Amino acid sequence: MYEEMMRFLRFSTGGKISVGIFFILIVFTLNAEGTATLRNVSLERIDGPGNNSVVYIRSQAEVDCLHYVISTVGPTSPTLLLLKSTSNTSRVHISWDKLLHSNSSVVEGAVHLVDENGKPLPKSPKTSFYIFDELLEYEDLQNSSDITDPKNKNLTRIRLNELSWGINVTGFTAVLQGTDNNSSKFTNTSRVELRFTPFSTKGRRSVLPRMAHNELSADVEFIVDGIAASRPSSRFAVILVVANPGNSSFLPSVKVTSDSVVEQVSKRIIDDEYAPTIFTFGQIFSKTKQNSATNNFWQWRTVCYVMPHHTNDDATDVKSTTLTGNQTYVAPALLDNKLLQGYFGFSNLQLIEARATIAGFGKEDDGYYNATAYISWTSLVGFGTPPPESFSITVISILIAGVGIPIVIILIGSVYLLKRRFCDESRIRRSQYEPIE
Amino acid sequence: MDKDEKEPLLTNGGNATVIVVRETKRFTCGSIKDPTSFSHRMIVLTLMCFLSFGSYFCYDTPAALHNQIRQDLDINEVAFMQLYAWYSWPNVVLCFFGGFLLDRVFGIRLGSIIFSVFVLIGQLIYALGATVEKLWLMDVGRFIFGIGGESLAVAQNTYAVLWFKEKDLNLVFGLQLSMARIGSTVNMNLMVPVYDWVENTFSSDRTLGISLFLAAITCIFSLGCALLLAYLDRRAERMLGREKTGQEEVVKFTDVKDFPLQLWLIFLICVGYYVAVFPFIGLGKVLFEEKFGFSPTQSSAVNSIVYILSAPCSPVLGFLVDRLGYNISWVLIAVLTTLFSHGLLGFTFLNPWFAMCVMGVSYSLLACALWPMVSYVVPLHQLATAYGFMQSIQNLGLAVISQVSGLILDSSGYFMLEIFFCICVSAALIATLLLYFVDVVKSCDLNLSARKRKEKSECESVVEASQEEEVAKEELCLPDPELRRPRTAFGIRNRYYSRIGAQIPEHLLAHTSLTRTRCHTV
Numbered sequence: 001m002y003e004e005m006m007r008f009l010r011f012s013t014g015g016k017i018s019v020g021i022f023f024i025l026i027v028f029t030l031n032a033e034g035t036a037t038l039r040n041v042s043l044e045r046i047d048g049p050g051n052n053s054v055v056y057i058r059s060q061a062e063v064d065c066l067h068y069v070i071s072t073v074g075p076t077s078p079t080l081l082l083l084k085s086t087s088n089t090s091r092v093h094i095s096w097d098k099l100l101h102s103n104s105s106v107v108e109g110a111v112h113l114v115d116e117n118g119k120p121l122p123k124s125p126k127t128s129f130y131i132f133d134e135l136l137e138y139e140d141l142q143n144s145s146d147i148t149d150p151k152n153k154n155l156t157r158i159r160l161n162e163l164s165w166g167i168n169v170t171g172f173t174a175v176l177q178g179t180d181n182n183s184s185k186f187t188n189t190s191r192v193e194l195r196f197t198p199f200s201t202k203g204r205r206s207v208l209p210r211m212a213h214n215e216l217s218a219d220v221e222f223i224v225d226g227i228a229a230s231r232p233s234s235r236f237a238v239i240l241v242v243a244n245p246g247n248s249s250f251l252p253s254v255k256v257t258s259d260s261v262v263e264q265v266s267k268r269i270i271d272d273e274y275a276p277t278i279f280t281f282g283q284i285f286s287k288t289k290q291n292s293a294t295n296n297f298w299q300w301r302t303v304c305y306v307m308p309h310h311t312n313d314d315a316t317d318v319k320s321t322t323l324t325g326n327q328t329y330v331a332p333a334l335l336d337n338k339l340l341q342g343y344f345g346f347s348n349l350q351l352i353e354a355r356a357t358i359a360g361f362g363k364e365d366d367g368y369y370n371a372t373a374y375i376s377w378t379s380l381v382g383f384g385t386p387p388p389e390s391f392s393i394t395v396i397s398i399l400i401a402g403v404g405i406p407i408v409i410i411l412i413g414s415v416y417l418l419k420r421r422f423c424d425e426s427r428i429r430r431s432q433y434e435p436i437e
Numbered sequence: 438m439d440k441d442e443k444e445p446l447l448t449n450g451g452n453a454t455v456i457v458v459r460e461t462k463r464f465t466c467g468s469i470k471d472p473t474s475f476s477h478r479m480i481v482l483t484l485m486c487f488l489s490f491g492s493y494f495c496y497d498t499p500a501a502l503h504n505q506i507r508q509d510l511d512i513n514e515v516a517f518m519q520l521y522a523w524y525s526w527p528n529v530v531l532c533f534f535g536g537f538l539l540d541r542v543f544g545i546r547l548g549s550i551i552f553s554v555f556v557l558i559g560q561l562i563y564a565l566g567a568t569v570e571k572l573w574l575m576d577v578g579r580f581i582f583g584i585g586g587e588s589l590a591v592a593q594n595t596y597a598v599l600w601f602k603e604k605d606l607n608l609v610f611g612l613q614l615s616m617a618r619i620g621s622t623v624n625m626n627l628m629v630p631v632y633d634w635v636e637n638t639f640s641s642d643r644t645l646g647i648s649l650f651l652a653a654i655t656c657i658f659s660l661g662c663a664l665l666l667a668y669l670d671r672r673a674e675r676m677l678g679r680e681k682t683g684q685e686e687v688v689k690f691t692d693v694k695d696f697p698l699q700l701w702l703i704f705l706i707c708v709g710y711y712v713a714v715f716p717f718i719g720l721g722k723v724l725f726e727e728k729f730g731f732s733p734t735q736s737s738a739v740n741s742i743v744y745i746l747s748a749p750c751s752p753v754l755g756f757l758v759d760r761l762g763y764n765i766s767w768v769l770i771a772v773l774t775t776l777f778s779h780g781l782l783g784f785t786f787l788n789p790w791f792a793m794c795v796m797g798v799s800y801s802l803l804a805c806a807l808w809p810m811v812s813y814v815v816p817l818h819q820l821a822t823a824y825g826f827m828q829s830i831q832n833l834g835l836a837v838i839s840q841v842s843g844l845i846l847d848s849s850g851y852f853m854l855e856i857f858f859c860i861c862v863s864a865a866l867i868a869t870l871l872l873y874f875v876d877v878v879k880s881c882d883l884n885l886s887a888r889k890r891k892e893k894s895e896c897e898s899v900v901e902a903s904q905e906e907e908v909a910k911e912e913l914c915l916p917d918p919e920l921r922r923p924r925t926a927f928g929i930r931n932r933y934y935s936r937i938g939a940q941i942p943e944h945l946l947a948h949t950s951l952t953r954t955r956c957h958t959v
Contacts, residue, residue: 270728270784276850277727312847313513365504398856402863409867413874420878 039215041200045169048073048096053167054339055174056092057198057218065090066383068218069111070174070196072165073099074338077133078176078194080220081111081339082296084126084383089116099342110342126295128262128286129340130381131241132222133333134159135192136358140235140368147237147360148321156230158185159332163192173197190226195219202387208310209301209378210274212389217382224361224375225308234369235362238377241333242323243354244286244295245344260295261287262355264323266302269389276312278303282320283386284357296383304361304377317363318377329356472673481600481673482609484666486616488549489593491659492556492586493620495563495652496524500719500740501628502645504733509645510572514720518843521719523576524583525836529829531584538588539595539825546667549592553663555585557656564653568646587832589663590617591825596666598812598820600673606812611755611805618744618751620655625741628652692819693826699814699881702872704827706807708834709865710772713779713858714800715835716842718743724782724851729789739793746797747804754798755805762887764813765876767806769869774799776862783855810883 040060047053057068067083069092083092090113098110113121135158142151163178178192198218204210205219213219224236244260267281283299300318307314324330333354334340340349361375362368369375380386471477499506499520507517539548559582566574593613601609632648639647718740725736758767774795781792808824815823838861845854876883882893 268786270786271852272728272850273852274850276846276848277723278850279728365508395853395856398860402856402860406863406866406870409870409874413870417874417877 071339076337077160080130082128083124104346107341108345128244131333134239136237139231145362185228193223195221212387214387220379222377237360241356300379306372316366320359323355487662490620491656493617494624494655497621523579525832527583528587528832549663552585552589553660560653564649608755611751614751615748618747622744705868706865712834712838713861742793743797747801750801758805764806765884771799771803
């Protein structure tokens with residue numbers, strides 16, 4: 001029996017040690033990734049004639065420069081253009097005359113990259129754009145919060161380019177506010193809002209959903225506040241149009257042979273430490289076909305909040321449809337989009353294969369949109385692959401302690417028992433008396 | 438019999454308890470009226486099992502009506518978990534006194550009736566609170582319900598030991614646990630249909646209250662069992678004359694400080710293990726929905742699988758542990774597998790059915806192996822106190838951990854909660870390892886096989902008999918140094934008897950301690 005137990009102990013000890021080594025490896029891996037490139041990140045509002053302005057975020061490093069351009073000029077729906085240039089002195093130049101020109105064919109070249117001398121640079125092969133194009137309202141008769149449910153009624157489409165947009169830059173956040181004085185759905189305080197916050201370091205925001213970010217990414221918060229719902233059981237959704245033209249050869253009248261793809265995945269993680277009870281990410285990757293390297297990403301935890309102060313109690317779901325090329329959703333977004341026309345050119349833009357996803361807000365029994373008449377959905381957009389979600393130091397140290405202490409007890413106990421047994425045996429050997437049994 | 442013969446020969450303090458042989462009424466062997474017959478004891482066992490059915494049924498009404506309670510009363514998770522915490526708080530103190538109350542004040546029979554009444558009244562107030570939609574009144578109800586509930590479980594365990602000491606005790610504990618879990622499972626699956634039925638039938642805004650009043654019927658049923666059981670026990674006591682010695686032994690409050698180290702380690706295992714099961718089940722439903730994408734119905738099902746599994750597993754495993762022994766090894770296996778299943782739930786996306794089934798089996802295994810160990814390390818007259826204390830500490834753990842796990846879930850999510858539960862089980866694992874080593878060092882034989890334990894127990898009882906014989910002779914007769922020899926012919930002869938499996942002669946039993954004797958007389 002004793003030997004059996006010792007054999008058992010040896011077995012379990014061996015198993016535990018390998019688990020321990022596994023955890024130690026994790027710690028080293030975590031430490032190893034602690035090196036980050038130093039980036040110089042700036043956020044500015046570039047004002048043009050009239051009330052027109054665009055938000056420009058520039059993130060400069062030694063070997064490259066990242067550009068985020070956000071615009072509603074046109075007016076168009078809020079559009080985010082991502083450009084990556086290998087020239088670290090590059091910056092985005094905007095020719096306002098061209099951009100605001102009513103003739104679409106003239107607009108081409110209004111937005112382009114220039115070097116430090118103002119000399120135009122070739123188009124970046126790593127380019128993507130994202131458009132928050134429409135707000136959808138539907139009557140969720142099944143209380144299923146499924147935008148694709150055919151039993152939904154009274155679908156209303158609210159084009160975001162019909163709102164009047166104002167841009168404010170406060171601190172390191174650019175705020176785009178859209179209002180509509182002519183619509184019955186908008187009161188004085190109603191608004192659709194977009195907040196862009198670029199990051200220059202690795203880290204995690206203190207506000208939920210607390211996604212990990214790095215120096216190559218920016219937060220995008222989409223807010224619907226106080227817009228009147230048509231029905232008590234109304235829910236809202238937003239159409240996000242995505243394209244990854246890559247280095248498409250925009251030759252006239254030739255169908256674009258893009259070497260890039262956009263794909264959407266749903267990723268599950270075991271660790272909900274930072275956003276309790278949220279285990280999934282929605283992710284859209286812009287990839288190069290050849291080596292399937294990710295050029296940039298758009299990701300979100302599948303959660304939105306129905307109060308300005310984000311808490312777990314005010315969390316509800318974000319359910320997104322798979323990417324679709326359906327022209328009903330995609331075509332209007334690209335039409336008359338001054339920013340994209342200015343960068344790609346009007347004719348080229350028609351050839352770009354854009355796709356759309358619909359992100360619906362809400363879940364069963366959450367009281368529909370009318371419960372709070374507020375939605376806040378946070379995404380992270382950035383270059384390269386999304387920053388990894390790793391275990392916190394608390395978790396790792398607890399795990400090591402939890403595994404380590406039993407091992408220590410097994411070891412000490414085994415050693416003590418062995419010693420004791422050895423002493424007993426030697427005492428018996430020394431003893432003059434034969435045991436009775 | 439003369440008066441002298443009826444009196445115990447030894448009156449030297451609490452250690453040497455003595456059976457008083459009384460004239461008892463004889464029945465034909467096997468008659469249902471004979472309290473020692475199989476059929477009679479089966480009836481008692483059935484009543485014993487249903488004694489706590491009501492309290493276990495109503496205990497989990499909050500979990501079963503989680504969404505309904507949260508919506509009807511408009512409360513958050515923390516306020517919801519308070520319903521469980523309020524149940525546990527009184528028991529932190531009361532289980533401890535519950536043992537004493539059962540031992541000394543009420544006696545087991547009156548005690549179980551009183552506690553059944555508390556359960557019923559608590560459930561009624563709780564239902565009333567739901568009817569008038571006052572959370573504080575519901576908390577009061579749960580508090581009173583808690584006063585009765587756990588003490589009733591102590592009474593149930595004490596009844597079990599009284600009627601089934603040593604022989605098949607594991608099996609009986611297993612069956613009791615099964616019935617308790619059947620109560621929980623039936624509740625989990627019945628309350629929502631009852632709620633819906635009430636909603637459709639009465640279409641009032643008092644649906645929750647009415648449903649909970651209906652649940653109180655089970656408490657009335659259990660009270661009936663308590664009354665019947667009290668009658669049968671009193672009858673058996675009168676006929677078998679078994680009570681007057683051990684149970685009324687003077688128990689000191691300070692007994693607690695005499696609890697052996699092993700018992701404290703058993704307490705620690707109990708706390709560490711149970712807090713990783715009950716609060717987890719209380720909060721588990723959302724985990725299965727959010728992390729594993731289960732529908733609410735599926736989540737309820739997988740959440741109650743632990744209870745469902747323990748119903749058939751407990752008696753089977755109880756029987757096995759009874760026959761095989763090796764209690765600490767079983768506890769170790771149960772703790773390790775539970776750690777494993779919490780690990781699976783926390784660190785993987787593996788279908789939770791597997792992890793929860795593993796947890797269900799190991800939960801039953803632990804209960805069957807852990808609880809009977811208490812009776813091996815404390816004498817019978819401290820048993821009710823020890824069990825009471827064990828439940829008291831368990832309740833302290835549950836009350837604190839319920840709230841802590843609610844807070845952890847709110848602030849850090851399910852992953853942290855799982856890690857926290859892993860730590861709790863890990864603490865139980867540490868205690869189990871320590872218990873094993875302490876047991877080996879002190880040679881307490883908790884981990885013996887059942888056969889060896891029986892041999893040893895018989896052997897010891899005989900040795901003790903012989904030693905007491907000596908003591909008696911020393912005191913009553915001459916202090917002859919010759920009689921102090923470790924092995925008297927008397928002792929060796931008796932050892933021989935026990936070795937070949939012969940019955941130890943009746944007259945020797947009067948000289949052994951009550952604890953050791955019970956196993957031969959029952």
